[in-house]
Amino acid sequence: MRPHNFSAGPSILPQEVMQQMSEALIEYGGTGLSILELSHRGELIEAMMEEAHSLVRELLQLPDNYGVAFLSGGATTQFALIPCNMLKNGGKAAYIDTGTWSTKAIANAKFYGDVDVVASSESESFVRVPKDYKVPQDASYFYVTSNNTIYGTQLHETPDSGSVPKVIDMSSDIFAKPFDASEYGLIFASAQKNVGPAGTTLVIVDQELLGKTGRTMPPMFDYQLHIKKRSALNTPPVLAIFGCLLTLRWIKKQGLANIETINKTKASLLYKEIDRNSMLYGKAVKEDRSIMNATFLLNDPALESTFLNMAQEANIVGIKGHRSVGGFRASMYNALSIESVKALIEVMQEFEHKYA
Numbered sequence: 001m002r003p004h005n006f007s008a009g010p011s012i013l014p015q016e017v018m019q020q021m022s023e024a025l026i027e028y029g030g031t032g033l034s035i036l037e038l039s040h041r042g043e044l045i046e047a048m049m050e051e052a053h054s055l056v057r058e059l060l061q062l063p064d065n066y067g068v069a070f071l072s073g074g075a076t077t078q079f080a081l082i083p084c085n086m087l088k089n090g091g092k093a094a095y096i097d098t099g100t101w102s103t104k105a106i107a108n109a110k111f112y113g114d115v116d117v118v119a120s121s122e123s124e125s126f127v128r129v130p131k132d133y134k135v136p137q138d139a140s141y142f143y144v145t146s147n148n149t150i151y152g153t154q155l156h157e158t159p160d161s162g163s164v165p166k167v168i169d170m171s172s173d174i175f176a177k178p179f180d181a182s183e184y185g186l187i188f189a190s191a192q193k194n195v196g197p198a199g200t201t202l203v204i205v206d207q208e209l210l211g212k213t214g215r216t217m218p219p220m221f222d223y224q225l226h227i228k229k230r231s232a233l234n235t236p237p238v239l240a241i242f243g244c245l246l247t248l249r250w251i252k253k254q255g256l257a258n259i260e261t262i263n264k265t266k267a268s269l270l271y272k273e274i275d276r277n278s279m280l281y282g283k284a285v286k287e288d289r290s291i292m293n294a295t296f297l298l299n300d301p302a303l304e305s306t307f308l309n310m311a312q313e314a315n316i317v318g319i320k321g322h323r324s325v326g327g328f329r330a331s332m333y334n335a336l337s338i339e340s341v342k343a344l345i346e347v348m349q350e351f352e353h354k355y356a
């Protein structure tokens, strides 16, 4: 039996996506060749890329002024490309620091201008998402992370930034629920949590916000060019984008509203057990808990390896917490079934039964 895969990323993908990817690896589109061998300038791959871009547009109901690109270099590269493309020369950008990923984004932005960290939950080990802050209205943009994969916190409301465009890192919760994309000037997400395999990053941007920094840059850094060249400014990671396309088709078939319902059901089942179980406690504050990544600790840390072994015996993998937080983290991305969550809950109950 396939293990219950709770990994934080690279994460679980729908079975049918992996099946179809493996078929395309051998032979694609009646060509007799692998998808890996086909030119990215050929009709077949161009059509595949086109469908991936248009499915993103359709699923998020993007207004016409938004551009879509599948880029390389991970979300981490966007930490630098965002200020490069959007932080006005000599200007500043506002950031919220909600832990590791936003901390890295802040460090990258400093290469391009002043950074105003308007709020941070660092003094509380990032167990919450700060809500009390004011965004300076002369900032080029306001940057937030929607889901803090490592800490298990999530933004549950659209932040208020006045007239300053919002930039959001949705690497670990894009397509987990419907949301109003037009609220954001730029949305980005590395693929390997909820969109597909590692190797590509989705960037969605209101093109009216681009080309205004007064800065010149090499072509490969330029969002406008990537959008214009339909993500094929250089050789794109075709297989990774194909994996995204298959996942996007799967998402469309399920429906985003339905996916949200299932994700909420999974999260509420697991958090209910975390709160009930006398051996465990949740790490993030309740109001900011993530529906994607649940972090929890044992009251008795000496039993951690015992718990991990019990989970392993139940065919559960990927629940060890991030090294900076410790304890455990159960990631419940779209493709994880309710049955997998129930299997983890059973282990928690058995653990309490044995050791309480």
Ligand SMILES: *Cc1c(COP(=O)(O)O)cnc(C)c1O
Binding pocket: 009, 073, 074, 075, 076, 077, 101, 145, 147, 148, 149, 169, 170, 171, 172, 190, 191, 193
């Ligand atoms: C995983 C992750 C990243 C980093 O993605 P890479 O593709 O490895 O660069 C950035 N932000 C968030 C929120 C993440 O979960």
